[in-house]
Amino acid sequence: MLLPLLGMLLRVDWARLPELLTSQASVTALLLTLRTAFVSTLLCLALGCPLALVLARWQGRCLGLLRSLVLLPLVLPPVVGGIALLYTFGRMGLLGPSLRVLGVDIAFTTTAVVLAQTFVALPFLVVSLEGALRTVGTRYEEIAAGLGSSPTRTLWRITLPLAAPALLSGAALSFARCLGEFGATLTFAGSLEGVTRTLPLEIYLQREVDPDTAVALSLLLVVVALLVVSLSAPSRRRRGAGFRAGLFRWAREAVPARAATRSEVPAEVAGEATDREAPRHPDLSSTGRASSRAAGEAGLDAHVVVAERGTAAELSVESGRTVALIGPNGVGKSTVFAVVAGLLTPSAGRVRVGGRSVVVVAADERTLWVPAHKRGVALMAQEARLFPHLSVLDNVAFGMRCKGLSRTAARKGAMAWLREVGAERFSQRRPDELSGGQAQRVAIARVLAAEPDVVLLDEPLSALDVTARPEIRSVLKRVLTDRTAVIITHDADDVAELADHVVRLESVRSEQDEGMSGSGTVSPEPHGLRNQRP
Numbered sequence: 001m002l003l004p005l006l007g008m009l010l011r012v013d014w015a016r017l018p019e020l021l022t023s024q025a026s027v028t029a030l031l032l033t034l035r036t037a038f039v040s041t042l043l044c045l046a047l048g049c050p051l052a053l054v055l056a057r058w059q060g061r062c063l064g065l066l067r068s069l070v071l072l073p074l075v076l077p078p079v080v081g082g083i084a085l086l087y088t089f090g091r092m093g094l095l096g097p098s099l100r101v102l103g104v105d106i107a108f109t110t111t112a113v114v115l116a117q118t119f120v121a122l123p124f125l126v127v128s129l130e131g132a133l134r135t136v137g138t139r140y141e142e143i144a145a146g147l148g149s150s151p152t153r154t155l156w157r158i159t160l161p162l163a164a165p166a167l168l169s170g171a172a173l174s175f176a177r178c179l180g181e182f183g184a185t186l187t188f189a190g191s192l193e194g195v196t197r198t199l200p201l202e203i204y205l206q207r208e209v210d211p212d213t214a215v216a217l218s219l220l221l222v223v224v225a226l227l228v229v230s231l232s233a234p235s236r237r238r239r240g241a242g243f244r245a246g247l248f249r250w251a252r253e254a255v256p257a258r259a260a261t262r263s264e265v266p267a268e269v270a271g272e273a274t275d276r277e278a279p280r281h282p283d284l285s286s287t288g289r290a291s292s293r294a295a296g297e298a299g300l301d302a303h304v305v306v307a308e309r310g311t312a313a314e315l316s317v318e319s320g321r322t323v324a325l326i327g328p329n330g331v332g333k334s335t336v337f338a339v340v341a342g343l344l345t346p347s348a349g350r351v352r353v354g355g356r357s358v359v360v361v362a363a364d365e366r367t368l369w370v371p372a373h374k375r376g377v378a379l380m381a382q383e384a385r386l387f388p389h390l391s392v393l394d395n396v397a398f399g400m401r402c403k404g405l406s407r408t409a410a411r412k413g414a415m416a417w418l419r420e421v422g423a424e425r426f427s428q429r430r431p432d433e434l435s436g437g438q439a440q441r442v443a444i445a446r447v448l449a450a451e452p453d454v455v456l457l458d459e460p461l462s463a464l465d466v467t468a469r470p471e472i473r474s475v476l477k478r479v480l481t482d483r484t485a486v487i488i489t490h491d492a493d494d495v496a497e498l499a500d501h502v503v504r505l506e507s508v509r510s511e512q513d514e515g516m517s518g519s520g521t522v523s524p525e526p527h528g529l530r531n532q533r534p
């Protein structure tokens with residue numbers, strides 16, 4: 001890699017360098033290159049983001065074919081791309097006559113340069129972004145939906161910010177690729193000075209007449225490309241260090257509405273929630289949920305069959321009660337949660353939340369399907385899954401923001417919840433600056449601050465060490481009082497301390513059941529198991 005660069009550097013006429021770089025033709029070519037590369041990168045972002053999202057999230061059959069098509073320009077010689085574009089947009093091409101009727105002429109114009117650059121650079125953005133989206137997965141999006149976030153809000157507030165580093169690297173790579181584009185541009189746009197002659201074309205021309213200018217311009221292109229790529233390359237330093245992180249932090253702090261300073265936030269909520277009652281934000285307390293918490297009413301009622309996972313379960317939770325869902329590994333407890341939370345369609349069954357039907361499926365056909373963010377069901381998993389790009393305070397405020405509270409009101413409420421779970425001193429930290437126990441406290445506050453009708457806790461204490469467990473258990477015990485909740489656990493202490501009832505999901509696989517990998521039965525224990533060993 002270095003040797004050819006060295007070879008070029010030794011040929012640079014350093015004394016004449018400024019004069020060579022500032023000639024009229026060089027400056028025109030450089031400005032045209034930067035301008036077109038910038039527009040092409042914007043076009044790559046506009047086309048590449050949805051494409052990457054589809055490739056990362058869609059599970060259709062033609063996915064492989066679609067990915068191959070998107071990646072094709074990476075392996076095609078650019079001149080082939082140029083010919084393809086010419087026979088599509090050129091005067092005699094597929095769309096040429098129709099475009100001419102509209103008075104649009106694309107081939108051999110600056111627009112053609114932009115199209116050629118976009119054609120070859122798009123895969124760089126898509127590949128970077130798709131990889132990042134797949135790595136992040138859907139776990140944060142599922143949490144966001146449980147907190148009441150609409151798909152659009154989730155896209156802008158969770159998915160894209162989480163993929164921002166990859167988006168930046170992908171955009172920079174695309175920009176760099178646009179800077180160097182030659183073959184497709186020459187074929188489709190030609191080489192007209194000031195219109196389509198970009199820097200690579202200028203270098204090629206100068207090579208014939210003035211090799212010193214060609215070498216000087218090549219050096220300039222190397223420097224620009226190196227700058228772009230190095231600024232966007234993933235940092236191997238500690239998270240939060242480095243130029244990019246510094247730039248992001250500076251931008252965050254420069255926008256006062258986005259981040260309150262450490263001293264501001266506690267002052268903002270001074271005097272809030274001084275009692276040990278679980279705080280309910282005043283703007284959220286009148287959502288009608290109080291009536292659904294009347295004793296004896298159904299808080300959650302689920303009858304679920306997921307044939308492909310061999311799970312069948314019936315679960316009923318009185319409003320304001322906590323039920324422990326227990327059973328051996330693989331019996332289908334998390335599957336039941338996924339159906340109730342709206343993350344999985346059952347093969348048959350129905351789910352009612354607070355007396356409202358949210359799922360009805362009969363014979364594999366969904367007759368009623370309320371999307372996850374409209375169910376009022378929040379899921380808390382083994383790991384805290386705090387949104388890594390938000391501060392602790394904004395994590396907890398997220399659910400309230402989804403319900404339409406102003407940023408200030410949501411942060412006030414969030415601070416009160418953090419105080420409730422004993423985590424207010426971490427409010428301005430980032431999730432990666434918390435221990436497992438601290439993160440789990442914050443996750444509890446985040447779920448409860450969203451005021452869901454039903455809280456689903458999937459082994460919330462299992463990732464904690466033995467010292468943190470009793471502490472978090474007692475926090476849970478306090479905050480789950482009067483809430484409709486289901487907790488999956490393998491720990492007898494959790495059952496004894498947290499649950500009003502126990503539902504046992506059992507495997508009843510037998511010789512006769514061949515074809516079903518297993519099924520669940522339910523055996524509700526009588527109320528009063530509290531303080532007993534199950």
Ligand SMILES: Nc1ncnc2c1ncn2[C@@H]1O[C@H](COP(=O)(O)OP(=O)(O)OP(=O)(O)O)[C@@H](O)[C@H]1O
Pocket residue numbers: 308309311327328329330331332333334335336
């Ligand atoms: N994404 C998936 N796709 C297909 N099958 C799955 C998937 N996740 C789980 N299963 C299967 O569904 C069945 C129930 O799994 P589930 O995770 O619901 O069990 P569980 O009772 O929660 O287990 P554990 O106590 O180990 O968490 C298992 O046979 C499992 O292999």
